[in-house]
Amino acid sequence: MVPGGNASGAIAIRVAYATREEQVIIELSVPDGTTIREAIRRSGILNRYPDIERLDET
Numbered sequence: 001m002v003p004g005g006n007a008s009g010a011i012a013i014r015v016a017y018a019t020r021e022e023q024v025i026i027e028l029s030v031p032d033g034t035t036i037r038e039a040i041r042r043s044g045i046l047n048r049y050p051d052i053e054r055l056d057e058t
Helices: 036-043
Strands: 010-018 023-031
């Protein structure tokens, strides 16, 4: 089992974003094997902060 994981194959992660004015950490559980790109999308942070550079544009 991966550290932070559990028997169901999910792992607990945090997605963080910060500006000079605000810092946010979003905690969520994702399936083992989830990519960083997918974890960011699942977190909803791209909807909350539309100024973040989109992953599919790079």
